[in-house]
Amino acid sequence: MEGSIEVLKGGLALMGYGLAAVGPGIGIGIVVGNAITAMARQPEMAGTVRTTMFLGIAFTEALALIGFVLFFIA
Amino acid sequence: MVEQMILASECDVANEVICAPADVKELFELPTIFYIGDIAITRTIILIFLAAFIVIALLYFGLRKGSVIPSKFQAVVESLVQFVRKDVAEDIIGPEGVRYAPYLTAMFLFLLVGNLFEITPLINFPITSRMAIPAFLAIVTWLIFVIVGFYKNGFSYFLDIVWPKSVPIGLRWLVGLIELFSVFLLRPLTLAVRLFANLVAGHLMLTLLLGSGAIFIWNFADAGAKSLVGVAWFAFGLGIYLFEIVVAVLQAYIFTLLSAVYIQSSVHPEH
Numbered sequence: 481m482e483g484s485i486e487v488l489k490g491g492l493a494l495m496g497y498g499l500a501a502v503g504p505g506i507g508i509g510i511v512v513g514n515a516i517t518a519m520a521r522q523p524e525m526a527g528t529v530r531t532t533m534f535l536g537i538a539f540t541e542a543l544a545l546i547g548f549v550l551f552f553i554a
Numbered sequence: 555m556v557e558q559m560i561l562a563s564e565c566d567v568a569n570e571v572i573c574a575p576a577d578v579k580e581l582f583e584l585p586t587i588f589y590i591g592d593i594a595i596t597r598t599i600i601l602i603f604l605a606a607f608i609v610i611a612l613l614y615f616g617l618r619k620g621s622v623i624p625s626k627f628q629a630v631v632e633s634l635v636q637f638v639r640k641d642v643a644e645d646i647i648g649p650e651g652v653r654y655a656p657y658l659t660a661m662f663l664f665l666l667v668g669n670l671f672e673i674t675p676l677i678n679f680p681i682t683s684r685m686a687i688p689a690f691l692a693i694v695t696w697l698i699f700v701i702v703g704f705y706k707n708g709f710s711y712f713l714d715i716v717w718p719k720s721v722p723i724g725l726r727w728l729v730g731l732i733e734l735f736s737v738f739l740l741r742p743l744t745l746a747v748r749l750f751a752n753l754v755a756g757h758l759m760l761t762l763l764l765g766s767g768a769i770f771i772w773n774f775a776d777a778g779a780k781s782l783v784g785v786a787w788f789a790f791g792l793g794i795y796l797f798e799i800v801v802a803v804l805q806a807y808i809f810t811l812l813s814a815v816y817i818q819s820s821v822h823p824e825h
Binding site: 545546 | 641645646740744747748751804807808811812815
């Protein structure tokens with residue numbers, strides 16, 4: 481009985497992490513896609529766009545990382 | 555070599571598809587090598603000092619002469635320092651950014667070396683995959699941006715965060731609450747966890763794939779035709795290896811970049 485609850489907890493934590501990764505996955509896709517559009521339209525701004533893109537990715541990624549931490553805590 | 559790996563002693567080649575340790579911690583909590591007094595010296599601690607030593611040696615020997623026509627080595631070190639100073643400190647923080655450039659440079663180089671330990675043959679352990687180092691650096695960054703914020707703007711730094719003037723009055727308390735939570739708690743937390751999680755994931759993937767691959771191929775007498783699985787794991791691991799070079803450099807860069815952004819938000823809080 482103890483063991484099966486442990487396994488269940490692990491499975492639920494894994495599902496939680498999977499769900500937490502969905503939003504940031506879509507978000508990073510949008511960030512990078514728009515950054516590529518911007519770079520293609522104005523190649524001379526590529527450096528600035530790239531820095532801002534990394535910042536956007538870093539902020540979007542935060543939610544997935546919190547999910548990753550909760551997966552280890554659970 | 556293969557027999558000495560932690561994975562090898564537990565892996566049942568005949569029955570398993572991939573070698574995984576019973577507990578993930580085994581891959582990260584390295585055994586003690588010797589004691590100094592009561593302090594247990596593990597391989598991680600030696601690697602931390604090695605990383606610091608490499609950074610100091612790099613900067614000292616690279617910039618010692620400072621000749622107008624730089625040697626190849628000096629040019630490389632100069633471009634690294636110049637990259638952090640110009641592209642991170644000055645571009646993000648502004649002209650005042652030069653004051654924070656030494657901290658950012660030291661942090662960037664230390665993290666770069668520490669991250670690249672992940673893929674350095676014979677070391678193969680990223681020191682940044684232990685939470686202590688990212689957490690410590692994130693706390694230092696947190697202290698810098700909080701102290702600079704209060705020093706430059708007085709108490710209005712805190713007031714602008716919890717009571718933002720640009721937001722409609724009905725929503726101010728809600729935005730203020732979210733901002734308070736995000737600036738003082740989530741910023742250092744995500745800063746540390748981002749680096750830590752990326753390196754943990756990378757080290758895990760590399761160890762499991764390359765380790766399993768090596769063990770399966772080494773023990774082909776027991777595994778038989780299954781050692782072909784090992785070849786597949788090893789090839790996959792080599793692909794991840796290339797990817798991890800990019801991750802190691804990128805994460806050091808992002809940590810430094812975000813530190814600069816956070817300091818910037820304290821130096822010029824209105825935008």
